Amino acid sequence: MKYLVFLVIAIQISLKVVSQDFTFKEKKELSGYSDYIMDARFSPFRNYFAITIGNNTLEIYDKDWKKVFTHQGNPKSVGGQISFSPDEKFLAYAKYKSDNDIAIIRLEDKKVVQVLNGHAQNINKVEFSHNGKYLASTSSDNAVCIWLWKDEQLILLQKFIYDDSSVGVSFSYDDKYIVTGGYNKKVYLYQLKAEKYDLIDSIAVKYWQNDVCFHPSEYEFVTSSLYEVRRYNLDKQKIKLSDTLILYVNHKVKYNSTGEYLVFGKNQDVVILDMTKDKMRVFENIYRHGDYVFGGNFSDDGKFLTTFSSDKTCIVWELTGIEPSRKSLIAEYMSSELTSAQKIILTSGVIENILKNLDESLVLPRDEFETTIQFNDRKSKLKSEVLALLQFYTEKHYGIKSKVPGKVIIPVERVIG
Numbered sequence: 001m002k003y004l005v006f007l008v009i010a011i012q013i014s015l016k017v018v019s020q021d022f023t024f025k026e027k028k029e030l031s032g033y034s035d036y037i038m039d040a041r042f043s044p045f046r047n048y049f050a051i052t053i054g055n056n057t058l059e060i061y062d063k064d065w066k067k068v069f070t071h072q073g074n075p076k077s078v079g080g081q082i083s084f085s086p087d088e089k090f091l092a093y094a095k096y097k098s099d100n101d102i103a104i105i106r107l108e109d110k111k112v113v114q115v116l117n118g119h120a121q122n123i124n125k126v127e128f129s130h131n132g133k134y135l136a137s138t139s140s141d142n143a144v145c146i147w148l149w150k151d152e153q154l155i156l157l158q159k160f161i162y163d164d165s166s167v168g169v170s171f172s173y174d175d176k177y178i179v180t181g182g183y184n185k186k187v188y189l190y191q192l193k194a195e196k197y198d199l200i201d202s203i204a205v206k207y208w209q210n211d212v213c214f215h216p217s218e219y220e221f222v223t224s225s226l227y228e229v230r231r232y233n234l235d236k237q238k239i240k241l242s243d244t245l246i247l248y249v250n251h252k253v254k255y256n257s258t259g260e261y262l263v264f265g266k267n268q269d270v271v272i273l274d275m276t277k278d279k280m281r282v283f284e285n286i287y288r289h290g291d292y293v294f295g296g297n298f299s300d301d302g303k304f305l306t307t308f309s310s311d312k313t314c315i316v317w318e319l320t321g322i323e324p325s326r327k328s329l330i331a332e333y334m335s336s337e338l339t340s341a342q343k344i345i346l347t348s349g350v351i352e353n354i355l356k357n358l359d360e361s362l363v364l365p366r367d368e369f370e371t372t373i374q375f376n377d378r379k380s381k382l383k384s385e386v387l388a389l390l391q392f393y394t395e396k397h398y399g400i401k402s403k404v405p406g407k408v409i410i411p412v413e414r415v416i417g
Helices: 002-020 326-333 340-344 348-356 372-398 412-416
Strands: 023-030 037-042 048-053 057-062 067-072 082-084 090-094 102-106 111-116 123-128 134-139 143-150 153-161 166-171 177-182 186-193 196-204 211-214 220-224 228-235 238-246 253-255 261-266 269-274 281-286 293-298 304-309 314-320
Touching: 037 082, 037 293, 037 304, 048 082, 048 090, 082 123, 090 123, 090 134, 111 153, 123 166, 134 177, 143 166, 153 196, 166 220, 177 211, 196 238, 211 253, 220 253, 253 293, 261 304, 269 293, 326 348, 326 372, 340 372, 348 372
Parallel strands: 166 211
Antiparallel strands: 023 314, 037 048, 048 057, 057 067, 082 090, 090 102, 102 111, 123 134, 134 143, 134 166, 143 153, 166 177, 177 186, 186 196, 211 220, 220 228, 228 238, 253 261, 261 269, 261 293, 269 281, 293 304, 304 314
8 A cells, every 4th residue: 555655646746747848938029020920830840930910911931931922912801821741742822812802822942833712701720631631621602612623723622611700710630620619609510522522421519710720630520619619529320418618709610630738818818727637627827818719739749839919919939848749750760851842741650650660669769878879870770761651652643663772763743742
């Protein structure tokens, strides 16, 4: 019994240490803007940073914080919505020249390669699927549009019509499901069947829904309103309420890349929830902004958090104690030297297959007895092992075989397309 007590105490102390590992400090302030900041986020591999401003301006920065693109549409269309494609090749920018269009910007040369016109009113959210094959958009015209890449263009595949404004939309981690919510006080669940999404369940809720967001690796999602955050699970393809936290939520909600935390704005504060327990709980309140906080976004590698506000500032926070996404792990093992073709094939299934086939001894953290030469040698072996697996899945994806060991030839049109 005595040993059991000691064990319980040790576990409690361990849990406290783990929770205290999550720290944040202000890294950078973006300010001096003439209007509020609607959104700000890093691209999946953190080579770009995009910010949207209330006068309908979009700015894109490179990894050295050099501004590489700026565009201002109609100021009356106010702040736009953005989403990076998972391969970091494109940025979808809603409210490009009006409040109901979407520009697809190719990041390599910063060119607008397509403008989507599927909505009749203000666009509220855009989001790429995790495999990059689909783009979803919501609007005050009561519709959700699902766009599909085909022949190097996004085409309108489906349109879901509701009886009030559509606001939130989110893909499950494997893109098998879509969840939507809006001002008609309902939440809808769709399942992918033969390249189209079919409605399989819906529930009524008490309040307008400001946003919905799927967990990055589980069939779990959250919804937000002005009065509460609700967490749901999928049980036999039915929406099942898990728990509710009574809390004021301004606008958007967003998980970090492992699903341990959720960030959003509450009046002029930034709130971070701990999502690892049976019940959601407030983990941290950040008092930094001077006005309404629209939301926050974690970088995929877990190193940064961005928050943005009507006080005309965006704050970049440096984090510790946040695990990187599975995709970011592969990028780290490759020293961030991923080709465009390799980024394209990194779906959730491929990522899991690569990680589970790695030599476990190569991915261990450096210990105090390992010399620099030994550590660098181990990193080199790990990189070679990841590269071999990437080559295998790249060849499989494009249906080709390498002619020379260690090299793979991919038709240019397939990479571009």
